[in-house]
Structure formats: C-alpha cells, structure tokens
Amino acid sequence: MADVVDAVPPDATSSSSSLPAVRPDLAALDGYHSAQVDVEVRLNTNESPMPPPVGWQEALSEAIGTIEFNRYPDREATALRTALAASHGVGVDQIFCGNGSNEVLQCLLLAYGGPGRTAALFEPTYTLHRHIARITGTPVAAGPRQDDFCLDLEVVGRVLAEAKPAITFLCSPNNPSGRADSTDEILAVAGMDPGLLVVDEAYGQFAPSSALDLRRNDPAGTRHIAVVRTFSKTWSMAGARLGYLVADPEVVRALELVALPYHLDAVKQLAGRLALDYAAQMNERVAAVVVERERIAAVLADLPVETWPSDANFLLFRPTSKDARVVWADLVSGSVLVRDCSQWPGVTGCLRVTVGLPEENDRFLAALTESLR
Numbered sequence: 001m002a003d004v005v006d007a008v009p010p011d012a013t014s015s016s017s018s019l020p021a022v023r024p025d026l027a028a029l030d031g032y033h034s035a036q037v038d039v040e041v042r043l044n045t046n047e048s049p050m051p052p053p054v055g056w057q058e059a060l061s062e063a064i065g066t067i068e069f070n071r072y073p074d075r076e077a078t079a080l081r082t083a084l085a086a087s088h089g090v091g092v093d094q095i096f097c098g099n100g101s102n103e104v105l106q107c108l109l110l111a112y113g114g115p116g117r118t119a120a121l122f123e124p125t126y127t128l129h130r131h132i133a134r135i136t137g138t139p140v141a142a143g144p145r146q147d148d149f150c151l152d153l154e155v156v157g158r159v160l161a162e163a164k165p166a167i168t169f170l171c172s173p174n175n176p177s178g179r180a181d182s183t184d185e186i187l188a189v190a191g192m193d194p195g196l197l198v199v200d201e202a203y204g205q206f207a208p209s210s211a212l213d214l215r216r217n218d219p220a221g222t223r224h225i226a227v228v229r230t231f232s233k234t235w236s237m238a239g240a241r242l243g244y245l246v247a248d249p250e251v252v253r254a255l256e257l258v259a260l261p262y263h264l265d266a267v268k269q270l271a272g273r274l275a276l277d278y279a280a281q282m283n284e285r286v287a288a289v290v291v292e293r294e295r296i297a298a299v300l301a302d303l304p305v306e307t308w309p310s311d312a313n314f315l316l317f318r319p320t321s322k323d324a325r326v327v328w329a330d331l332v333s334g335s336v337l338v339r340d341c342s343q344w345p346g347v348t349g350c351l352r353v354t355v356g357l358p359e360e361n362d363r364f365l366a367a368l369t370e371s372l373r
C-alpha cells in the first residue's frame with residue numbers, strides 16, 4: 001500500500017479542496033468545440049444535410065421492438081461487423097466498431113500509443129488526432145504540410161526517421177483542408193516505417209480513391225495500414241455515434257483489448273447494420289453533395305477569397321479583402337453558421353463551410369457575397 005501512496009506525484013492532489021487536481025498534463029488542454037449558435041443554416045460540423053432515408057427509419061423503429069433491453073448487447077457486434085465486412089469484401093475479423101470514429105481513434109492510441117511511444121501527424125489536420133494523443137499520454141511528433149496542404153514527403157520522411165513513431169496519422173480527405181492524399185502518397189508513407197499507419201477516412205466516400213484499395217490489392221504488404229471510417233457523414237447518422245476500422249486482424253484484436261465491454265449498445269448495432277441496406281441511396285446523396293460542392297467552389301472562385309480543391313463535403317476558404325472573423329460574424333448575422341478556423345495554426349484567416357442542401361448553399365453564398373461586397 002505504501003508503495004502506491006509514494007507513487008502519487010505531489011501535484012496530483014489539491015491542498016485547498018477535497019477534490020484531487022486533474023492530471024497535470026490535461027490541465028492545459030482545451031476541449032474540442034464548435035460554436036453552437038442558434039441559426040437557420042448550420043454548415044459548421046460537416047454533417048450530412050439530409051436525414052437518413054425514411055425506409056431506414058421505419059426499419060429501425062420496427063427492429064427496436066425486437067431488442068431484449070434487459071440483456072447486454074452482443075459484445076462482438078457480430079451482425080454489424082459481418083455486414084460491414086461484406087460491404088468492404090474483407091473478413092469479419094478485420095472490422096472493429098466504435099462509438100463514432102473518434103472512439104476508434106482513441107482505442108488506437110490506447111492500444112498503440114501511451115507514454116514512451118510517439119504518434120506522428122502532419123498539420124494542419126484533424127485536431128482530434130493531437131488531442132486524443134495528449135489525453136492518452138502519447139507524445140506527438142508533428143511536421144507541416146505544404147502551403148497547398150499536400151503532404152511534403154521529405155518532411156514526412158524526416159519526422160518519421162527522427163520520431164520512430166508507433167503510430168502515424170494521415171487524414172484523407174484532410175480536415176480542414178479537404179484534399180485527399182493520393183494512394184501513391186499513402187503508399188510512400190507506408191514505406192517509411194510509420195509504425196501503424198492510420199488513414200482517417202471520415203470523408204472517404206466523397207474522394208476519388210481510398211486506402212482501402214491499397215489494402216485490397218496487397219493485404220500482406222499493407223498489414224500496417226488501418227483505415228478508419230464513420231457513419232456520421234455519408235450515412236446521415238451523426239446522432240447515432242458509429243464509426244469503424246478496417247485493418248489487419250491483429251490490429252482489431254489489439255483494439256478489443258482496450259475497448260470497454262459492451263461499449264456498442266444494441267440500438268446502435270441495429271442502426272448501423274440496417275443502414276448498410278441503403279447503400280444505393282447513400283451513394284446518390286454523396287453524388288448530390290459533390291455536385292453542390294463544385295457549384296459552391298465555382299462561385300467562390302469569383303469572390304475575393306483563396307480556396308483549395310476539396311475531395312470532401314466541405315470547402316476551406318480564406319477571405320482576402322476582409323478579416324475572416326468579421327466575415328464569420330456577418331454570416332451569423334445572415335443566420336448562416338460556418339466553422340471559424342481563422343485562429344487555427346496552419347489555416348490562419350480561414351473559414352470552412354460544409355456543403356448543405358442547395359437552398360442552404362444559396363443562403364451561404366448570398367450572405368458571403370454580401371459580406372465581401
């Protein structure tokens with residue numbers, strides 16, 4: 001017992017109250033928040049603008065009646081994982097599901113990160129990669145992307161050689177810039193000793209290529225590539241909190257070590273499995289979002305903003321004639337909410353807009369044009 005007390009660092013207790021101080025490495029952390037403002041047009045969190053298909057909602061309502069709520073759910077989420085495996089043409093032992101892809105990322109860092117192991121990433125990128133690394137006590141080695149947000153393979157090589165990471169994150173398409181890394185670039189990184197190479201494809205369905213193709217073409221040579229996907233975007237199910245990983249069975253077993261028992265509730269398992277019956281409708285929605293994305297991009301090209309090509313369901317842009325925070329506030333005055341990234345490192349002065357319904361995009365474009373006039 002005395003050993004345990006001796007092991008507590010002096011700053012882990014508070015002298016002025018009965019509550020212990022929070023872990024010192026967490027104290028400086030800010031949570032991950034997007035401003036929640038009451039507006040008519042919400043284009044700030046990259047959700048699908050459309051609700052899931054009515055058929056799915058009816059099928060789920062009916063299926064919920066069959067759940068034995070007094071029993072724990074299937075711990076292995078077998079039906080859901082089997083359906084996901086079939087949809088990707090992989091074995092069920094290659095699928096791990098989590099409460100949103102954020103939980104999958106957390107499990108990856110719990111299993112492969114931690115004190116004494118490094119996570120590598122290339123910024124600007126999805127800020128939660130760094131955030132979850134920190135909350136799991138994983139040191140981060142970061143390198144910059146190029147000015148156009150593409151990977152700089154020389155920088156990647158240098159960072160990986162110095163850090164010898166246990167785990168490396170790519171985000172493709174990259175949030176917040178929107179660009180997908182090409183399969184050649186991903187293969188190049190895979191060949192540079194990245195440890196476990198996690199490709200976060202939260203927006204993968206909007207992009208022309210996927211690291212899943214690499215895994216399919218050469219499963220043995222890409223054992224160390226893990227692909228993370230989510231139901232939050234394409235599948236119109238952000239409210240259900242469901243994400244998953246496609247990887248080597250050894251990676252799946254590692255994640256099962258750190259996931260809490262029964263972490264996936266029965267309703268979520270059903271919701272995800274039934275959603276897969278609506279793949280055709282979902283693909284149509286993806287195509288509609290891509291059409292709208294290109295329409296928005298064409299209008300932005302004629303406004304005083306810098307923009308970058310997007311392979312996702314959002315666009316990053318930097319107003320060049322007016323301060324981005326003023327533009328953001330003007331948009332809010334027009335009841336349109338976009339993401340203010342203007343203070344984020346690497347994307348200073350930028351705003352990010354999620355592709356919405358055509359009428360929402362019209363509202364955004366009108367308010368932006370008015371603000372920049």
Ligand code: PMP
Pocket residue numbers: 045046099100101102103126171175200202203229230231232238241242243
């Ligand atoms: N990865 C990326 C790149 C994202 O942008 C998001 C959502 N903001 C996530 C993962 C997390 O998505 P979820 O937890 O809803 O699956």
